[in-house]
Amino acid sequence: MELFFTDRSRVRAGTAVAGLEPDEVAGLFERRLVPDGMPILLDDAMRPVEPLSSWFRQLALAGRSPKTMRKYAYVGLRLQEFLAQRGLSFATATETDLLEYRLLRTRVQDQPVARSTWEVEATAINGLYGWLVDQQLVPARPWRRHGARDSWRNGVSRDLRVRHMTLEQYLYFRDVGLAG
Template sequence: MESFERARLDAYFAKIAAQFAADEQAASFLVTHLLPERPGFVRAVASLSRLRAVLPKPKSISPAAQREVEQTFPVDALTRELFAETDTALDYGKVRRFGAAPDGIDFDFLRYVTRERALKEGTPFFLGSDMRPQPHCSFFLDLAKTLKAKSLQDYTYDFLESLDPPSDVLSATEDGLLAYREHCTEHRDEPMSPATWKRRRVTIHNFYDWAVDEAKLLARRPYYRRPNGRDVLSWGTTAALDVRHLTYEQWGFLDRVGLRGLLPDGTADPSFRSAHTLRDSAAGNLSITTGLRLREFRALLDIEVGPPRRDGTAKEVELQTIAKFGLPRTVEIQDATLREIDWYRRTERAAMVRRASRNLWRRREEFFVVDDVNTRQMKLRGVGTWSVKAMSRPSPRRYARWSPRYDT
Protein backbone atom coordinates (compact mmCIF):
# COMPACT_ATOMS: atom_id res chain seq x y z
CA MET A 1 0.00 0.00 0.00
CA GLU A 2 1.05 3.57 -0.62
CA SER A 3 1.75 5.77 2.38
CA PHE A 4 -1.14 8.13 1.61
CA GLU A 5 -3.56 5.18 1.49
CA ARG A 6 -2.39 3.99 4.90
CA ALA A 7 -2.74 7.53 6.26
CA ARG A 8 -6.35 7.68 5.04
CA LEU A 9 -7.15 4.34 6.66
CA ASP A 10 -5.53 5.37 9.94
CA ALA A 11 -7.53 8.60 9.96
CA TYR A 12 -10.76 6.72 9.20
CA PHE A 13 -10.29 4.16 11.99
CA ALA A 14 -9.20 6.87 14.44
CA LYS A 15 -12.40 8.81 13.73
CA ILE A 16 -14.55 5.71 14.24
CA ALA A 17 -12.74 4.85 17.48
CA ALA A 18 -13.20 8.37 18.82
CA GLN A 19 -16.92 8.32 17.99
CA PHE A 20 -17.61 5.01 19.75
CA ALA A 21 -15.23 5.30 22.68
CA ALA A 22 -16.51 3.52 25.82
CA ASP A 23 -16.18 4.72 29.41
CA GLU A 24 -15.02 1.28 30.53
CA GLN A 25 -12.97 -0.88 28.20
CA ALA A 26 -13.37 -4.63 27.93
CA ALA A 27 -10.60 -7.12 27.23
CA SER A 28 -10.58 -8.37 23.64
CA PHE A 29 -8.98 -10.92 21.33
CA LEU A 30 -8.82 -9.99 17.66
CA VAL A 31 -9.16 -12.67 14.97
CA THR A 32 -8.50 -11.01 11.62
CA HIS A 33 -6.97 -11.22 8.17
CA LEU A 34 -3.57 -9.66 8.80
CA LEU A 35 -3.17 -8.02 5.42
CA PRO A 36 -1.05 -4.93 4.63
CA GLU A 37 -3.88 -2.49 5.47
CA ARG A 38 -4.82 -4.12 8.81
CA PRO A 39 -2.34 -2.57 11.31
CA GLY A 40 -4.47 0.58 11.43
CA PHE A 41 -7.55 -1.51 12.18
CA VAL A 42 -5.68 -3.35 14.93
CA ARG A 43 -4.66 -0.06 16.54
CA ALA A 44 -8.28 1.14 16.41
CA VAL A 45 -9.48 -2.02 18.17
CA ALA A 46 -6.77 -1.51 20.80
CA SER A 47 -7.95 2.04 21.41
CA LEU A 48 -11.53 0.82 22.05
CA SER A 49 -10.62 -2.17 24.23
CA ARG A 50 -7.80 -3.78 26.16
CA LEU A 51 -6.45 -5.86 23.29
CA ARG A 52 -4.82 -8.97 24.75
CA ALA A 53 -3.76 -10.75 21.57
CA VAL A 54 -4.08 -10.75 17.80
CA LEU A 55 -4.80 -14.10 16.13
CA PRO A 56 -4.29 -13.78 12.36
CA LYS A 57 -6.01 -16.24 10.07
CA PRO A 58 -3.32 -18.64 8.77
CA LYS A 59 -4.08 -18.25 5.06
CA SER A 60 -4.14 -14.44 5.01
CA ILE A 61 -1.01 -13.15 6.75
CA SER A 62 1.26 -10.46 5.37
CA PRO A 63 4.75 -10.87 6.91
CA ALA A 64 5.34 -7.12 6.88
CA ALA A 65 2.00 -6.43 8.61
CA GLN A 66 2.67 -9.15 11.18
CA ARG A 67 6.10 -7.70 12.02
CA GLU A 68 4.53 -4.25 12.48
CA VAL A 69 1.75 -5.53 14.76
CA GLU A 70 4.14 -7.71 16.80
CA GLN A 71 6.08 -4.61 17.83
CA THR A 72 3.06 -3.43 19.85
CA PHE A 73 0.74 -6.37 20.53
CA PRO A 74 1.09 -10.13 21.21
CA VAL A 75 0.46 -12.18 18.06
CA ASP A 76 -0.50 -15.85 18.57
CA ALA A 77 -1.07 -18.66 16.10
CA LEU A 78 -4.74 -19.37 15.35
CA THR A 79 -5.49 -23.09 15.24
CA ARG A 80 -8.69 -25.10 15.25
CA GLU A 81 -7.71 -27.06 18.34
CA LEU A 82 -7.16 -23.84 20.32
CA PHE A 83 -10.91 -23.16 20.38
CA ALA A 84 -12.21 -26.68 19.76
CA GLU A 85 -12.72 -27.30 23.49
CA THR A 86 -14.21 -24.84 25.99
CA ASP A 87 -11.56 -25.57 28.63
CA THR A 88 -8.69 -25.01 26.19
CA ALA A 89 -10.14 -21.72 24.98
CA LEU A 90 -10.76 -20.52 28.54
CA ASP A 91 -7.23 -21.42 29.60
CA TYR A 92 -5.81 -19.48 26.67
CA GLY A 93 -8.01 -16.49 27.55
CA LYS A 94 -6.92 -16.57 31.19
CA VAL A 95 -3.23 -16.60 30.27
CA ARG A 96 -3.59 -13.65 27.91
CA ARG A 97 -5.95 -11.78 30.22
CA PHE A 98 -3.95 -12.04 33.44
CA GLY A 99 -0.49 -12.73 32.05
CA ALA A 100 0.65 -9.14 31.66
CA ALA A 101 4.35 -8.48 32.19
CA PRO A 102 5.41 -5.37 34.16
CA ASP A 103 6.29 -2.32 32.12
CA GLY A 104 9.75 -2.46 30.64
CA ILE A 105 10.01 -6.27 30.78
CA ASP A 106 9.77 -8.24 27.54
CA PHE A 107 8.08 -11.47 28.63
CA ASP A 108 5.58 -13.64 26.73
CA PHE A 109 3.41 -15.48 29.28
CA LEU A 110 1.71 -17.73 26.73
CA ARG A 111 5.00 -18.94 25.32
CA TYR A 112 6.28 -19.49 28.86
CA VAL A 113 3.38 -21.64 30.08
CA THR A 114 3.24 -23.67 26.85
CA ARG A 115 6.99 -24.27 26.59
CA GLU A 116 8.46 -27.76 26.65
CA ARG A 117 8.51 -29.28 30.17
CA ALA A 118 6.23 -26.53 31.46
CA LEU A 119 3.85 -27.21 34.34
CA LYS A 120 1.01 -29.38 33.09
CA GLU A 121 -2.56 -28.18 32.99
CA GLY A 122 -4.53 -29.52 35.95
CA THR A 123 -1.58 -29.71 38.37
CA PRO A 124 -3.02 -28.96 41.85
CA PHE A 125 -1.53 -26.61 44.43
CA PHE A 126 -2.03 -26.84 48.20
CA LEU A 127 -1.78 -23.67 50.26
CA GLY A 128 -1.60 -23.37 54.04
CA SER A 129 -3.38 -20.88 56.27
CA ASP A 130 -0.53 -18.42 55.56
CA MET A 131 -1.15 -18.88 51.80
CA ARG A 132 2.23 -20.52 51.35
CA PRO A 133 2.64 -23.70 49.26
CA GLN A 134 2.61 -26.93 51.23
CA PRO A 135 4.97 -29.91 50.68
CA HIS A 136 2.16 -31.76 48.92
CA CYS A 137 2.66 -29.46 45.92
CA SER A 138 6.04 -31.07 45.18
CA PHE A 139 4.43 -34.52 45.33
CA PHE A 140 1.91 -33.57 42.64
CA LEU A 141 4.57 -31.82 40.57
CA ASP A 142 6.31 -35.19 40.35
CA LEU A 143 3.07 -36.95 39.47
CA ALA A 144 2.38 -34.41 36.72
CA LYS A 145 5.48 -35.61 34.85
CA THR A 146 3.77 -38.90 33.98
CA LEU A 147 0.01 -38.46 34.60
CA LYS A 148 -2.61 -36.70 32.53
CA ALA A 149 -4.98 -34.03 33.85
CA LYS A 150 -7.85 -36.48 34.54
CA SER A 151 -5.62 -38.82 36.57
CA LEU A 152 -4.21 -35.85 38.49
CA GLN A 153 -7.75 -34.77 39.31
CA ASP A 154 -8.63 -38.24 40.65
CA TYR A 155 -5.48 -38.38 42.78
CA THR A 156 -6.16 -34.89 44.11
CA TYR A 157 -9.67 -35.72 45.27
CA ASP A 158 -8.40 -38.89 46.91
CA PHE A 159 -5.70 -36.90 48.67
CA LEU A 160 -8.10 -34.17 49.78
CA GLU A 161 -10.45 -36.74 51.30
CA SER A 162 -7.53 -38.25 53.17
CA LEU A 163 -7.25 -34.85 54.89
CA ASP A 164 -10.86 -35.01 56.10
CA PRO A 165 -11.02 -34.76 59.06
CA PRO A 166 -8.16 -32.23 58.68
CA SER A 167 -4.77 -33.51 59.78
CA ASP A 168 -1.12 -33.16 58.92
CA VAL A 169 -0.32 -36.25 56.83
CA LEU A 170 3.39 -35.84 57.54
CA SER A 171 2.77 -36.25 61.28
CA ALA A 172 0.14 -38.98 60.94
CA THR A 173 0.59 -42.16 62.98
CA GLU A 174 -0.31 -45.76 62.27
CA ASP A 175 -3.24 -45.54 64.69
CA GLY A 176 -4.49 -42.42 62.94
CA LEU A 177 -4.33 -44.05 59.52
CA LEU A 178 -6.13 -47.13 60.85
CA ALA A 179 -8.86 -44.91 62.25
CA TYR A 180 -9.12 -43.18 58.87
CA ARG A 181 -9.48 -46.56 57.13
CA GLU A 182 -12.26 -47.61 59.50
CA HIS A 183 -13.98 -44.26 59.03
CA CYS A 184 -13.97 -44.66 55.23
CA THR A 185 -14.94 -48.33 55.08
CA GLU A 186 -17.32 -48.73 58.04
CA HIS A 187 -18.59 -45.55 59.68
CA ARG A 188 -19.36 -43.21 56.77
CA ASP A 189 -22.94 -42.72 55.60
CA GLU A 190 -21.91 -44.46 52.38
CA PRO A 191 -18.92 -46.72 53.18
CA MET A 192 -16.33 -47.24 50.48
CA SER A 193 -16.24 -50.44 48.49
CA PRO A 194 -13.03 -52.53 48.54
CA ALA A 195 -12.14 -51.31 45.02
CA THR A 196 -12.53 -47.63 45.98
CA TRP A 197 -10.48 -48.05 49.14
CA LYS A 198 -7.77 -49.83 47.16
CA ARG A 199 -7.34 -46.75 44.97
CA ARG A 200 -7.30 -44.50 48.04
CA ARG A 201 -4.67 -46.76 49.62
CA VAL A 202 -2.50 -46.48 46.50
CA THR A 203 -2.60 -42.68 46.81
CA ILE A 204 -1.47 -42.87 50.45
CA HIS A 205 1.32 -45.32 49.56
CA ASN A 206 2.57 -43.13 46.72
CA PHE A 207 2.69 -40.06 48.94
CA TYR A 208 4.68 -41.73 51.72
CA ASP A 209 7.01 -43.38 49.19
CA TRP A 210 7.74 -39.90 47.81
CA ALA A 211 8.07 -38.32 51.27
CA VAL A 212 10.59 -40.96 52.41
CA ASP A 213 12.59 -41.88 49.29
CA GLU A 214 12.66 -38.64 47.28
CA ALA A 215 11.74 -35.58 49.35
CA LYS A 216 13.38 -36.94 52.53
CA LEU A 217 10.63 -35.33 54.62
CA LEU A 218 10.26 -38.47 56.74
CA ALA A 219 12.79 -40.98 58.01
CA ARG A 220 10.33 -43.88 57.55
CA ARG A 221 6.71 -44.59 56.79
CA PRO A 222 4.30 -44.23 59.71
CA TYR A 223 3.09 -47.82 59.23
CA TYR A 224 4.71 -51.19 58.65
CA ARG A 225 4.63 -52.62 55.15
CA ARG A 226 5.38 -56.29 54.53
CA PRO A 227 7.62 -57.44 51.67
CA ASN A 228 4.59 -58.96 49.92
CA GLY A 229 2.89 -55.53 49.81
CA ARG A 230 0.37 -56.16 52.60
CA ASP A 231 0.14 -53.58 55.37
CA VAL A 232 -2.22 -52.28 58.05
CA LEU A 233 -4.16 -50.30 55.44
CA SER A 234 -5.06 -53.43 53.49
CA TRP A 235 -8.76 -54.17 53.68
CA GLY A 236 -11.33 -56.16 51.79
CA THR A 237 -10.87 -58.00 48.56
CA THR A 238 -11.67 -57.07 45.00
CA ALA A 239 -11.41 -60.60 43.65
CA ALA A 240 -15.20 -61.14 43.73
CA LEU A 241 -16.12 -58.47 41.19
CA ASP A 242 -19.77 -57.64 40.64
CA VAL A 243 -19.55 -58.68 36.99
CA ARG A 244 -21.63 -61.28 35.22
CA HIS A 245 -19.64 -63.29 32.70
CA LEU A 246 -21.50 -64.35 29.57
CA THR A 247 -20.94 -67.51 27.63
CA TYR A 248 -20.43 -67.27 23.89
CA GLU A 249 -24.01 -68.45 23.29
CA GLN A 250 -25.35 -65.82 25.70
CA TRP A 251 -23.36 -63.07 24.00
CA GLY A 252 -24.67 -64.22 20.61
CA PHE A 253 -28.22 -64.04 21.91
CA LEU A 254 -27.62 -60.54 23.35
CA ASP A 255 -26.13 -59.43 20.03
CA ARG A 256 -29.02 -60.73 17.92
CA VAL A 257 -31.91 -59.79 20.20
CA GLY A 258 -30.61 -56.86 22.25
CA LEU A 259 -28.55 -55.06 19.61
CA ARG A 260 -29.81 -56.18 16.21
CA GLY A 261 -33.49 -56.16 17.18
CA LEU A 262 -34.32 -59.69 16.10
CA LEU A 263 -36.72 -62.14 17.70
CA PRO A 264 -35.33 -65.42 19.12
CA ASP A 265 -36.43 -67.21 15.92
CA GLY A 266 -34.32 -64.81 13.80
CA THR A 267 -37.14 -62.69 12.36
CA ALA A 268 -37.32 -58.92 12.71
CA ASP A 269 -38.95 -57.54 15.84
CA PRO A 270 -41.41 -54.80 14.75
CA SER A 271 -41.43 -53.30 18.26
CA PHE A 272 -37.65 -52.72 18.31
CA ARG A 273 -37.08 -48.95 18.10
CA SER A 274 -33.38 -48.52 17.30
CA ALA A 275 -32.68 -47.29 13.77
CA HIS A 276 -28.99 -48.20 13.93
CA THR A 277 -28.95 -51.93 14.59
CA LEU A 278 -25.90 -52.64 12.42
CA ARG A 279 -23.93 -49.88 14.16
CA ASP A 280 -24.90 -51.15 17.61
CA SER A 281 -23.94 -54.72 16.78
CA ALA A 282 -20.67 -53.81 15.04
CA ALA A 283 -19.62 -51.51 17.90
CA GLY A 284 -20.45 -54.15 20.50
CA ASN A 285 -18.44 -56.83 18.71
CA LEU A 286 -15.52 -54.43 18.18
CA SER A 287 -15.31 -53.57 21.88
CA ILE A 288 -15.75 -57.17 23.06
CA THR A 289 -13.32 -58.87 20.66
CA THR A 290 -10.47 -56.32 20.87
CA GLY A 291 -10.38 -55.41 24.57
CA LEU A 292 -10.25 -51.69 23.76
CA ARG A 293 -10.47 -49.39 26.77
CA LEU A 294 -13.34 -46.91 26.79
CA ARG A 295 -11.10 -43.96 25.92
CA GLU A 296 -9.49 -45.89 23.07
CA PHE A 297 -12.84 -47.06 21.75
CA ARG A 298 -14.30 -43.55 21.73
CA ALA A 299 -11.31 -42.06 19.90
CA LEU A 300 -10.74 -44.80 17.30
CA LEU A 301 -11.01 -43.52 13.71
CA ASP A 302 -12.65 -45.40 10.87
CA ILE A 303 -9.46 -45.39 8.77
CA GLU A 304 -7.61 -47.15 11.59
CA VAL A 305 -10.03 -50.06 11.32
CA GLY A 306 -9.96 -50.22 7.54
CA PRO A 307 -11.70 -52.70 5.21
CA PRO A 308 -11.56 -56.49 5.61
CA ARG A 309 -8.53 -58.21 4.10
CA ARG A 310 -8.75 -60.53 1.14
CA ASP A 311 -6.93 -63.35 2.92
CA GLY A 312 -9.25 -63.12 5.94
CA THR A 313 -6.48 -62.28 8.41
CA ALA A 314 -6.89 -60.00 11.41
CA LYS A 315 -6.10 -56.28 11.21
CA GLU A 316 -3.50 -54.93 13.64
CA VAL A 317 -4.15 -51.38 14.90
CA GLU A 318 -1.30 -49.48 16.52
CA LEU A 319 -2.40 -47.25 19.41
CA GLN A 320 -0.17 -44.66 20.97
CA THR A 321 -1.46 -41.31 22.22
CA ILE A 322 -4.97 -42.55 23.01
CA ALA A 323 -3.63 -45.60 24.88
CA LYS A 324 -3.30 -45.60 28.66
CA PHE A 325 -0.35 -43.44 29.78
CA GLY A 326 0.39 -42.88 26.08
CA LEU A 327 2.27 -46.20 25.94
CA PRO A 328 2.16 -47.79 22.46
CA ARG A 329 0.28 -51.04 22.11
CA THR A 330 -1.31 -53.10 19.35
CA VAL A 331 -4.83 -54.53 19.18
CA GLU A 332 -6.16 -57.06 16.70
CA ILE A 333 -9.53 -56.85 14.94
CA GLN A 334 -10.73 -60.23 13.69
CA ASP A 335 -11.96 -60.75 10.13
CA ALA A 336 -15.58 -61.40 11.17
CA THR A 337 -15.69 -58.09 13.03
CA LEU A 338 -14.05 -56.28 10.09
CA ARG A 339 -16.71 -57.63 7.71
CA GLU A 340 -19.53 -56.61 10.02
CA ILE A 341 -18.10 -53.07 10.33
CA ASP A 342 -17.69 -52.88 6.55
CA TRP A 343 -21.31 -53.95 6.07
CA TYR A 344 -22.42 -51.15 8.42
CA ARG A 345 -20.08 -48.69 6.66
CA ARG A 346 -21.61 -49.44 3.24
CA THR A 347 -25.27 -49.33 4.34
CA GLU A 348 -26.37 -47.53 7.48
CA ARG A 349 -23.38 -45.22 7.62
CA ALA A 350 -23.52 -44.25 3.95
CA ALA A 351 -27.19 -43.30 4.34
CA MET A 352 -26.44 -41.37 7.53
CA VAL A 353 -23.66 -39.37 5.86
CA ARG A 354 -25.92 -38.49 2.93
CA ARG A 355 -28.61 -37.20 5.26
CA ALA A 356 -26.13 -35.19 7.33
CA SER A 357 -24.12 -33.74 4.42
CA ARG A 358 -25.91 -30.37 4.32
CA ASN A 359 -25.62 -29.83 8.06
CA LEU A 360 -21.95 -30.85 7.99
CA TRP A 361 -21.30 -28.38 5.18
CA ARG A 362 -22.89 -25.55 7.18
CA ARG A 363 -20.71 -26.45 10.19
CA ARG A 364 -17.51 -27.02 8.21
CA GLU A 365 -15.71 -24.19 10.05
CA GLU A 366 -16.08 -26.15 13.31
CA PHE A 367 -14.28 -29.23 11.99
CA PHE A 368 -10.75 -30.19 11.13
CA VAL A 369 -11.45 -30.86 7.45
CA VAL A 370 -9.20 -33.54 5.99
CA ASP A 371 -7.94 -32.87 2.46
CA ASP A 372 -5.86 -36.02 2.02
CA VAL A 373 -5.75 -39.45 3.69
CA ASN A 374 -2.54 -41.47 3.48
CA THR A 375 -3.54 -44.97 4.58
CA ARG A 376 -0.06 -46.38 3.92
CA GLN A 377 1.64 -44.01 6.39
CA MET A 378 -1.57 -43.43 8.41
CA LYS A 379 -1.39 -39.64 8.13
CA LEU A 380 -4.06 -36.98 7.63
CA ARG A 381 -3.48 -33.67 5.89
CA GLY A 382 -5.68 -30.64 6.51
CA VAL A 383 -4.50 -27.66 8.52
CA GLY A 384 -1.09 -29.28 8.80
CA THR A 385 -0.18 -32.96 8.59
CA TRP A 386 -1.08 -35.30 11.44
CA SER A 387 0.06 -38.81 12.28
CA VAL A 388 -3.09 -40.74 13.24
CA LYS A 389 -1.56 -42.66 16.13
CA ALA A 390 -0.03 -39.44 17.51
CA MET A 391 -3.35 -37.55 17.49
CA SER A 392 -4.75 -37.22 20.97
CA ARG A 393 -8.27 -36.63 22.23
CA PRO A 394 -9.51 -33.91 22.38
CA SER A 395 -7.44 -32.92 19.32
CA PRO A 396 -8.42 -32.82 15.66
CA ARG A 397 -8.99 -36.61 16.08
CA ARG A 398 -12.38 -35.80 17.56
CA TYR A 399 -13.34 -33.35 14.84
CA ALA A 400 -11.76 -34.86 11.72
CA ARG A 401 -13.98 -34.87 8.63
CA TRP A 402 -13.07 -36.15 5.18
CA SER A 403 -13.92 -33.26 2.88
CA PRO A 404 -15.13 -34.93 -0.37
CA ARG A 405 -17.75 -37.12 1.35
CA TYR A 406 -17.60 -35.80 4.92
CA ASP A 407 -16.86 -39.29 6.14
CA THR A 408 -15.39 -39.55 9.65
Protein backbone atom coordinates in the same frame (compact mmCIF):
# COMPACT_ATOMS: atom_id res chain seq x y z
CA MET B 1 -8.18 -24.68 50.81
CA GLU B 2 -9.04 -24.62 47.14
CA LEU B 3 -8.21 -27.34 44.63
CA PHE B 4 -7.68 -26.41 40.98
CA PHE B 5 -6.60 -28.34 37.89
CA THR B 6 -4.45 -26.87 35.12
CA ASP B 7 -5.80 -26.44 31.62
CA ARG B 8 -3.43 -24.73 29.17
CA SER B 9 -6.22 -24.27 26.61
CA ARG B 10 -7.84 -21.64 28.85
CA VAL B 11 -4.84 -19.33 28.57
CA ARG B 12 -4.73 -17.79 25.12
CA ALA B 13 -1.85 -15.91 23.62
CA GLY B 14 -2.04 -12.25 24.54
CA THR B 15 -4.28 -12.85 27.59
CA ALA B 16 -3.79 -10.28 30.33
CA VAL B 17 -3.14 -11.53 33.86
CA ALA B 18 -3.30 -9.13 36.80
CA GLY B 19 0.19 -7.75 37.41
CA LEU B 20 1.76 -9.31 34.30
CA GLU B 21 2.09 -8.19 30.72
CA PRO B 22 0.97 -10.62 27.99
CA ASP B 23 4.61 -11.19 26.93
CA GLU B 24 5.52 -12.08 30.54
CA VAL B 25 2.68 -14.62 30.69
CA ALA B 26 3.85 -16.22 27.42
CA GLY B 27 7.42 -16.29 28.78
CA LEU B 28 6.29 -18.06 31.94
CA PHE B 29 4.59 -20.79 29.92
CA GLU B 30 7.69 -21.23 27.78
CA ARG B 31 9.99 -21.45 30.79
CA ARG B 32 7.79 -23.63 33.05
CA LEU B 33 5.95 -26.47 31.41
CA VAL B 34 2.68 -27.16 33.18
CA PRO B 35 1.02 -30.44 32.16
CA ASP B 36 -2.73 -30.36 31.69
CA GLY B 37 -4.74 -31.79 34.55
CA MET B 38 -2.08 -31.10 37.20
CA PRO B 39 -3.75 -30.46 40.57
CA ILE B 40 -2.93 -27.23 42.38
CA LEU B 41 -3.91 -26.94 46.04
CA LEU B 42 -3.95 -23.39 47.42
CA ASP B 43 -4.53 -22.14 50.96
CA ASP B 44 -6.69 -19.16 51.98
CA ALA B 45 -3.89 -16.74 51.04
CA MET B 46 -3.61 -18.41 47.59
CA ARG B 47 -0.24 -19.99 48.38
CA PRO B 48 0.54 -23.61 47.39
CA VAL B 49 -0.10 -26.12 50.16
CA GLU B 50 2.97 -28.24 50.77
CA PRO B 51 3.92 -31.05 50.51
CA LEU B 52 0.86 -31.94 48.41
CA SER B 53 1.52 -29.36 45.72
CA SER B 54 5.04 -30.65 45.12
CA TRP B 55 3.75 -34.23 45.02
CA PHE B 56 1.10 -33.22 42.48
CA ARG B 57 3.79 -31.63 40.29
CA GLN B 58 5.89 -34.79 40.54
CA LEU B 59 2.88 -36.89 39.46
CA ALA B 60 2.27 -34.60 36.49
CA LEU B 61 5.90 -34.60 35.40
CA ALA B 62 5.98 -38.41 35.73
CA GLY B 63 3.24 -38.55 33.10
CA ARG B 64 0.25 -39.61 35.21
CA SER B 65 -3.04 -39.21 33.41
CA PRO B 66 -5.25 -36.26 34.36
CA LYS B 67 -7.92 -38.72 35.54
CA THR B 68 -5.47 -40.44 37.92
CA MET B 69 -4.12 -37.11 39.19
CA ARG B 70 -7.67 -35.93 39.88
CA LYS B 71 -8.41 -39.05 41.98
CA TYR B 72 -5.11 -38.77 43.83
CA ALA B 73 -5.67 -35.06 44.48
CA TYR B 74 -8.98 -35.66 46.21
CA VAL B 75 -7.49 -38.53 48.23
CA GLY B 76 -4.60 -36.31 49.38
CA LEU B 77 -6.96 -33.45 50.19
CA ARG B 78 -9.30 -35.69 52.24
CA LEU B 79 -6.39 -37.22 54.15
CA GLN B 80 -4.85 -33.81 54.86
CA GLU B 81 -8.17 -32.47 56.16
CA PHE B 82 -8.63 -35.58 58.35
CA LEU B 83 -5.15 -35.18 59.82
CA ALA B 84 -5.56 -31.40 60.26
CA GLN B 85 -8.76 -31.94 62.27
CA ARG B 86 -6.64 -33.98 64.69
CA GLY B 87 -3.83 -31.42 64.77
CA LEU B 88 -1.54 -33.68 62.74
CA SER B 89 0.41 -33.50 59.50
CA PHE B 90 1.72 -36.12 57.11
CA ALA B 91 5.00 -36.13 59.05
CA THR B 92 3.36 -36.66 62.46
CA ALA B 93 0.66 -39.18 61.44
CA THR B 94 0.98 -42.65 62.96
CA GLU B 95 -0.22 -46.03 61.84
CA THR B 96 -3.19 -45.71 64.21
CA ASP B 97 -4.20 -42.42 62.57
CA LEU B 98 -4.20 -44.05 59.14
CA LEU B 99 -6.13 -47.06 60.42
CA GLU B 100 -8.75 -44.69 61.86
CA TYR B 101 -8.89 -42.87 58.50
CA ARG B 102 -9.50 -46.22 56.78
CA LEU B 103 -12.21 -47.06 59.34
CA LEU B 104 -13.86 -43.68 58.73
CA ARG B 105 -13.82 -44.09 54.94
CA THR B 106 -14.86 -47.76 54.79
CA ARG B 107 -17.33 -48.11 57.68
CA VAL B 108 -18.16 -45.04 59.76
CA GLN B 109 -19.06 -42.27 57.30
CA ASP B 110 -22.66 -41.94 56.07
CA GLN B 111 -21.87 -43.63 52.75
CA PRO B 112 -18.84 -45.91 53.20
CA VAL B 113 -16.65 -46.44 50.15
CA ALA B 114 -16.37 -49.83 48.45
CA ARG B 115 -13.29 -52.02 48.77
CA SER B 116 -12.21 -51.13 45.24
CA THR B 117 -12.46 -47.43 46.01
CA TRP B 118 -10.44 -47.90 49.18
CA GLU B 119 -7.75 -49.72 47.17
CA VAL B 120 -7.41 -46.65 44.93
CA GLU B 121 -7.10 -44.45 48.02
CA ALA B 122 -4.60 -46.81 49.63
CA THR B 123 -2.51 -46.81 46.45
CA ALA B 124 -2.52 -43.00 46.37
CA ILE B 125 -1.56 -42.73 50.05
CA ASN B 126 1.16 -45.32 49.59
CA GLY B 127 2.50 -43.31 46.64
CA LEU B 128 2.36 -40.08 48.62
CA TYR B 129 4.25 -41.55 51.55
CA GLY B 130 6.75 -43.18 49.20
CA TRP B 131 7.43 -39.75 47.73
CA LEU B 132 7.64 -38.18 51.20
CA VAL B 133 10.24 -40.78 52.20
CA ASP B 134 12.20 -40.22 48.97
CA GLN B 135 12.20 -36.46 49.62
CA GLN B 136 13.28 -37.10 53.23
CA LEU B 137 10.24 -35.27 54.58
CA VAL B 138 9.38 -38.30 56.73
CA PRO B 139 11.83 -40.94 57.94
CA ALA B 140 9.61 -43.90 56.96
CA ARG B 141 6.04 -44.83 56.14
CA PRO B 142 4.01 -44.78 59.37
CA TRP B 143 2.61 -48.27 58.92
CA ARG B 144 4.02 -51.76 59.15
CA ARG B 145 4.71 -53.79 56.04
CA HIS B 146 4.46 -57.55 55.83
CA GLY B 147 6.28 -58.47 52.65
CA ALA B 148 4.25 -56.94 49.83
CA ARG B 149 1.24 -56.24 52.08
CA ASP B 150 0.54 -53.17 54.19
CA SER B 151 -1.07 -53.39 57.61
CA TRP B 152 -3.68 -50.78 56.74
CA ARG B 153 -4.88 -51.98 53.33
CA ASN B 154 -7.99 -54.12 53.12
CA GLY B 155 -6.20 -57.44 52.76
CA VAL B 156 -6.35 -57.85 49.01
CA SER B 157 -3.12 -59.51 47.93
CA ARG B 158 -1.58 -58.24 44.71
CA ASP B 159 0.76 -61.21 44.35
CA LEU B 160 -0.08 -63.41 41.39
CA ARG B 161 -0.02 -67.06 42.24
CA VAL B 162 0.27 -68.65 38.84
CA ARG B 163 1.44 -72.16 38.21
CA HIS B 164 1.28 -74.47 35.24
CA MET B 165 -1.17 -77.34 35.04
CA THR B 166 -0.15 -80.82 34.25
CA LEU B 167 -1.67 -82.41 31.17
CA GLU B 168 -3.94 -84.49 33.40
CA GLN B 169 -5.18 -81.37 35.24
CA TYR B 170 -5.78 -79.53 31.97
CA LEU B 171 -7.78 -82.43 30.48
CA TYR B 172 -9.89 -82.63 33.64
CA PHE B 173 -10.47 -78.86 33.55
CA ARG B 174 -11.35 -78.98 29.86
CA ASP B 175 -13.66 -81.97 30.08
CA VAL B 176 -15.33 -81.27 33.43
CA GLY B 177 -14.78 -77.61 34.22
CA LEU B 178 -15.54 -76.08 30.83
CA ALA B 179 -17.89 -78.74 29.52
CA GLY B 180 -19.87 -78.87 32.75
